[in-house]
Amino acid sequence: MIELNQVSKRFETASGKSIDALLPTDLTIPSGQVFGLLGFSGAGKSTLLRLINRLEEPSGGSVRIDGQELVGLSDGALRQARQRVGMIFQQFNLLSHRSALHNVEFSLEVAGVARDERRSLAREALAAVRLSDREDAYPAQLSGGQRQRVAIARALATSPTILLCDEATSALDPHTALSILRLLQQLNRERGMTIVIVTHDIKVASYLCQHCVVLERGRVVDRIDMANPQPQSLLGKFFFETAKGWTEQTVLPQEEP
Numbered sequence: 001m002i003e004l005n006q007v008s009k010r011f012e013t014a015s016g017k018s019i020d021a022l023l024p025t026d027l028t029i030p031s032g033q034v035f036g037l038l039g040f041s042g043a044g045k046s047t048l049l050r051l052i053n054r055l056e057e058p059s060g061g062s063v064r065i066d067g068q069e070l071v072g073l074s075d076g077a078l079r080q081a082r083q084r085v086g087m088i089f090q091q092f093n094l095l096s097h098r099s100a101l102h103n104v105e106f107s108l109e110v111a112g113v114a115r116d117e118r119r120s121l122a123r124e125a126l127a128a129v130r131l132s133d134r135e136d137a138y139p140a141q142l143s144g145g146q147r148q149r150v151a152i153a154r155a156l157a158t159s160p161t162i163l164l165c166d167e168a169t170s171a172l173d174p175h176t177a178l179s180i181l182r183l184l185q186q187l188n189r190e191r192g193m194t195i196v197i198v199t200h201d202i203k204v205a206s207y208l209c210q211h212c213v214v215l216e217r218g219r220v221v222d223r224i225d226m227a228n229p230q231p232q233s234l235l236g237k238f239f240f241e242t243a244k245g246w247t248e249q250t251v252l253p254q255e256e257p
């Protein structure tokens with residue numbers, strides 16, 4: 001379970017201006033859920049996501065994962081805690097001079113896993129994303145969808161219980177995006193992984209999430225049960241109005257036979 005209590009983030013710019021990227025926010029994300037952070041550009045979605053694994057240092061409040069407070073942890077303890085949290089990004093963030101296998105091994109290196117164990121865990125993770133046959137390929141030799149699958153394998157290698165996804169399918173065509181969404185869904189269903197996804201795309205949220213919050217200018221303006229969406233805010237209503245009549249069949253392209 002992820003618990004944010006009055007978590008906030010204020011950035012100070014070089015010109016002395018301050019930006020409240022996230023106003024004090026309470027949020028509980030139960031284990032095993034796919035949870036969405038929905039909103040337009042600049043709403044604070046990435047900031048909120050990055051506060052969950054403390055890639056961003058909160059300006060106030062507390063962040064607890066399975067009861068453990070992350071704020072104030074020493075570097076070593078934080079590194080340990082982060083092993084339970086994988087992350088993937090819109091632009092994949094792979095190391096271009098390393099093969100797929102070595103990209104995945106890298107996260108295990110950082111986690112301090114012994115050399116012989118690294119290789120077998122990395123191979124296992126690549127198999128889970130169905131890329132065993134491309135382990136020697138460099139990122140430039142892979143398609144966007146394959147790169148994202150390497151990134152997912154890298155995130156999975158340390159066996160995290162939580163996966164954070166920041167616009168993970170935004171750089172992909174709809175067909176490839178769907179194959180990644182299906183993979184995420186499979187990880188949630190088969191491994192019980194908690195998945196938190198940032199998206200501005202109601203289709204992605206509708207397809208994948210059990211609950212989501214709508215963010216606007218650093219505030220949670222709606223909390224939505226996707227099984228029975230009843231948005232209260234203007235922005236939430238807008239999102240769900242545009243989603244009316246959509247089903248997986250009408251919204252998302254079918255997978256190739």
Ligand SMILES: Nc1ncnc2c1ncn2[C@@H]1O[C@H](COP(=O)(O)OP(=O)(O)OP(=O)(O)O)[C@@H](O)[C@H]1O
Nearest residue numbers: 011019021039040041042043044045046047048200
């Ligand atoms: N390192 C930073 N320094 C200063 N301001 C920042 C920094 N990171 C984010 N911000 C500001 O915080 C606000 C929220 O940004 P954030 O990246 O969380 O939005 P977002 O919802 O993820 O947007 P997008 O959909 O465009 O990715 C924005 O006004 C942004 O300019």
Ligand SMILES: [Mg+2]
Nearest residue numbers: 045046047166
């Ligand atoms: Mg963002």
